[in-house]
Amino acid sequence: MTITKENLQHIQLAEPLQHLSISELNELLEDYYSLKVKDVIEKYKLSISPSSLYNILPPHVTRFRCTYCGKQMLQKRKTKSSSPFAIDKAPVCPVCAYENSKRCKCSKCLEISRQLQIEEKRIKTQLINAVHSSPIPVEEFELTLTTKYYLAVLLRLGLSEDMSIIYPVHSYQQKLSPTPELNREVLIYLINERVITPDPSSEIQAFSKENFPRNFYIHQVHYQLNISPPDGNKSEMYKRLLYPEREIFLADIDWSYDMWIRVAKGEVLEFLDFQLKKLNFVLNSGDKTHKVIENLLESYSTGQICSLIYSAVNNASRRYQEGSIPKKRAANSVVTLMESYGGKDETQSWEVRSFSRNYNLTESSMSEVLFNSILRIGDLGFHIPPSRNL
Numbered sequence: 001m002t003i004t005k006e007n008l009q010h011i012q013l014a015e016p017l018q019h020l021s022i023s024e025l026n027e028l029l030e031d032y033y034s035l036k037v038k039d040v041i042e043k044y045k046l047s048i049s050p051s052s053l054y055n056i057l058p059p060h061v062t063r064f065r066c067t068y069c070g071k072q073m074l075q076k077r078k079t080k081s082s083s084p085f086a087i088d089k090a091p092v093c094p095v096c097a098y099e100n101s102k103r104c105k106c107s108k109c110l111e112i113s114r115q116l117q118i119e120e121k122r123i124k125t126q127l128i129n130a131v132h133s134s135p136i137p138v139e140e141f142e143l144t145l146t147t148k149y150y151l152a153v154l155l156r157l158g159l160s161e162d163m164s165i166i167y168p169v170h171s172y173q174q175k176l177s178p179t180p181e182l183n184r185e186v187l188i189y190l191i192n193e194r195v196i197t198p199d200p201s202s203e204i205q206a207f208s209k210e211n212f213p214r215n216f217y218i219h220q221v222h223y224q225l226n227i228s229p230p231d232g233n234k235s236e237m238y239k240r241l242l243y244p245e246r247e248i249f250l251a252d253i254d255w256s257y258d259m260w261i262r263v264a265k266g267e268v269l270e271f272l273d274f275q276l277k278k279l280n281f282v283l284n285s286g287d288k289t290h291k292v293i294e295n296l297l298e299s300y301s302t303g304q305i306c307s308l309i310y311s312a313v314n315n316a317s318r319r320y321q322e323g324s325i326p327k328k329r330a331a332n333s334v335v336t337l338m339e340s341y342g343g344k345d346e347t348q349s350w351e352v353r354s355f356s357r358n359y360n361l362t363e364s365s366m367s368e369v370l371f372n373s374i375l376r377i378g379d380l381g382f383h384i385p386p387s388r389n390l
């Protein structure tokens, strides 16, 4: 690491050191590590402040040459306070600042990585197009009731003004459905029916790295509608899909009843989750909670069950604060209390007052399309128990 006449040619010696001979320079380097900075400055008559001594030390001339300009690369000396195990400083090119390390941010490396990114994006876009640009469309007459309903729910929030694309679900202001589980259910149903497919104009990040670009994030891709109308008139078909005829749904009473239950159950779970979160209670709502709610919906409206939940949560919170139940069991005790209301006869269910829709839990598209457009019962969907007699 000593300085020689030969390698001195590669160094721009700092002005305060220019009066020193080569042997003095080498001695100064040794002194830097063994003497106090103040004494070094005095010994070599350097007109500098103590803090600048390190910065003007002649660097080590390495055997590496710069990849870009072929110049001999220089390496800063270790500081006198650095540990003997410290990693050596990376060699740097004195001309273009290329650094012999993966972290190099010199202009040439940045340009190369920019080019690589452009190329990678081009290849990925090509792959996305190859896989997703021309899916085989589903015929409109093949659509089931559930497909038509879920499509209306999605299109009303996500269809672009020119009806060319469905925006990513994560960007919607309004809720698709009451719960994240139902959101997934709606999207996966439509994807499995192949009526929506990822649009190639989606962000590359909307596709998963794993099995790229076949795997994608269902809330992040743009979708294209993959349905072909019988007469080729797409804009008329979009109208039919946005506002499907209600008669076809009403003709299937079981379908309407089942969907009412599904939406109501979602709204109850949403309210339950909202109330429990206020108290930091955690419920692992599984099959049992679902069954308890379904059972309650046979006699009670969503609004009434919300009122039962409100009392049950207050009750659990009081018992938790009194110390009679641990936090872990508090949430489960809410479900147990809800369960005890099930199976009561109709006369008793009249006595339970109904809550209005909670101000914080705005109505979802799923609920609006079902209760306002299809069943046309509006708020009754929330205030009467699900029924087959419409």
Ligand SMILES: [Zn+2]
Residues within 6 Å of the ligand: 066, 067, 068, 069, 070, 071, 093, 094, 095, 096, 097, 098
């Ligand atoms: Zn260079």
Ligand SMILES: [Zn+2]
Residues within 6 Å of the ligand: 097, 098, 099, 104, 105, 106, 107, 108, 109, 110
């Ligand atoms: Zn570089």
